[in-house]
Amino acid sequence: MNESIFSRLFRYKQTEKMSPKENYLTEMLAWMIDSLSQFGQDYVLFLNSKCKEKLNFDANCTFTVSAETQFRVTKGIIDMVIETDCGYGFICEHKVDSSLRENQIKDYSECDKEINKDLTFKTVLLTKSKDQHEQNPDIQIIWHDVYEFFSDPIRKESYNADEKIIIEQFLKYLTEVGMGMKEAINPNGVTHYSAAMNIEPLLSSIFYDIYRDFQKSDIEEQCPGLHDFLRESKFLLNTPGKESGRIGIKFSETWHPGLFAGVQLNNKDNSLQNFDSPQLVVIIDCMQGEKNNFQEKLWYKSIDKDKQSKEETESGFRIQTTSDNPWRVLILHKPLTTVLSQCNEDYYEQMENIKKEIIDGINWILNYYKLSCEDA
Known part of the structure; x- marks a missing residue:
C-alpha cells in the first residue's frame, strides 16, 4: 500500500460542473x-468473465495486477488502465451520471x-445503468455487477479480516450511492433503533433511485406550482444526503422557502417532535429571520387553521x-x-x-398555496 486511499480521494473536489462521484469510485477500485493482490486478480477474472471474447487467464495461477488512473493518451485521459x-490489460471508462463523448471508447x-505495446488490451465500459451502454466496448458492465460479484459470501471468505473490512466499506458506499444492494426493507424491523440504523444504506439507495426518476421527469407535471412556491430562478434537485439524522432529497438551493422530503431516522434534529x-x-424551512413572514402567508394560516x-x-x-x-x-x-406496510416487501415497490407519498405530501401543501394565490 504505497498511498493512502484518503490521499487519492482528496484530489477530487465538488464543483458546479462536476460531481467527484465517478472519480471516487475509480480511485477506490x-x-x-x-493494494489487495487477491482483489486485483479477482477483478481481472471478473472482467474476463464478462468479455465477449474470453482471454486466456488461468484462474488457478497467480498473476500480478496493477492499475493506474487518469492515464493520459493522445486522444484523451483514460479513467483507469x-x-x-x-500479456493482457484493460482500458476502463467509468460513468455514473455523465455520458460518453462521441467515439470515446474507439479512440481509447x-x-x-x-x-503498453507488449499487452493485448480489452475495452471496459462500467456505468451506473445499462441505459448508458453504447459504443460497443469489449466488456459492458454496471456498478451493481461489481457489487454482486464481490458481495458473494463464498468469495468473501477467501479474504483476510483487514481485506474484508475494506471491501465491505466499498460495497457499502456503492449501496449508499444507489449502485449496490437493492434489498427491500423489513417494516417490522424499522421501529427498533438498531435495526433502523441498518436501513440507512438501503434508504440511501432508494432515494438515489427516486432522485434519478425526478431528474428524468418534469417535476412540475407531478407537483404543479412547485416552481412558483419555491421561488427558484434555477431549480435543482440536490443529491440525497444525511444531515440532522435524515436521508432524502432537497428540492431547492435556497430557503425562500426550502423543501426537504425524506426519512427522519432519529431525533438529532431537536426541533422535531420526539419520534419513536x-x-x-416533508419539511418546509426558511432563512433565519423570515419565519414570522411565512407564518403570515395565507397558505400557512389556512394550514394552521385547518x-x-x-x-x-x-x-x-400528521401536521x-x-x-x-x-x-x-x-x-x-x-x-x-x-x-412500507402499504406494499409488498419488494425494493422497487x-x-x-x-x-x-412524497408527491402527495408536497401537493397537499401546494393546494393550500394555490388557493391562497387565488384568494389574493
Whole structure:
C-alpha cells in the first residue's frame, strides 16, 4: 500500500460542473487493485468473465495486477488502465451520471500501443445503468455487477479480516450511492433503533433511485406550482444526503422557502417532535429571520387553521406547525412502517410507494398555496 486511499480521494473536489462521484469510485477500485493482490486478480477474472471474447487467464495461477488512473493518451485521459504480467490489460471508462463523448471508447482502444505495446488490451465500459451502454466496448458492465460479484459470501471468505473490512466499506458506499444492494426493507424491523440504523444504506439507495426518476421527469407535471412556491430562478434537485439524522432529497438551493422530503431516522434534529420510530417527512424551512413572514402567508394560516379540526392530511401525514426552531416552518410526517406496510416487501415497490407519498405530501401543501394565490 504505497498511498493512502484518503490521499487519492482528496484530489477530487465538488464543483458546479462536476460531481467527484465517478472519480471516487475509480480511485477506490484502483487502490484496492493495487493494494489487495487477491482483489486485483479477482477483478481481472471478473472482467474476463464478462468479455465477449474470453482471454486466456488461468484462474488457478497467480498473476500480478496493477492499475493506474487518469492515464493520459493522445486522444484523451483514460479513467483507469489495468495491466497484468500475463500479456493482457484493460482500458476502463467509468460513468455514473455523465455520458460518453462521441467515439470515446474507439479512440481509447486505438491508443493501446501508447499504453503498453507488449499487452493485448480489452475495452471496459462500467456505468451506473445499462441505459448508458453504447459504443460497443469489449466488456459492458454496471456498478451493481461489481457489487454482486464481490458481495458473494463464498468469495468473501477467501479474504483476510483487514481485506474484508475494506471491501465491505466499498460495497457499502456503492449501496449508499444507489449502485449496490437493492434489498427491500423489513417494516417490522424499522421501529427498533438498531435495526433502523441498518436501513440507512438501503434508504440511501432508494432515494438515489427516486432522485434519478425526478431528474428524468418534469417535476412540475407531478407537483404543479412547485416552481412558483419555491421561488427558484434555477431549480435543482440536490443529491440525497444525511444531515440532522435524515436521508432524502432537497428540492431547492435556497430557503425562500426550502423543501426537504425524506426519512427522519432519529431525533438529532431537536426541533422535531420526539419520534419513536423513523418517519417519512416533508419539511418546509426558511432563512433565519423570515419565519414570522411565512407564518403570515395565507397558505400557512389556512394550514394552521385547518390543523385545529384535522391533525392529519387526506393521505395520513400528521401536521406540525409549531416549533422553537427559527428555520422550521412546517412538518408533515408519518411512520415509515406505515408507508412500507402499504406494499409488498419488494425494493422497487417500496421505492415507488415512498415517491408517491412524497408527491402527495408536497401537493397537499401546494393546494393550500394555490388557493391562497387565488384568494389574493
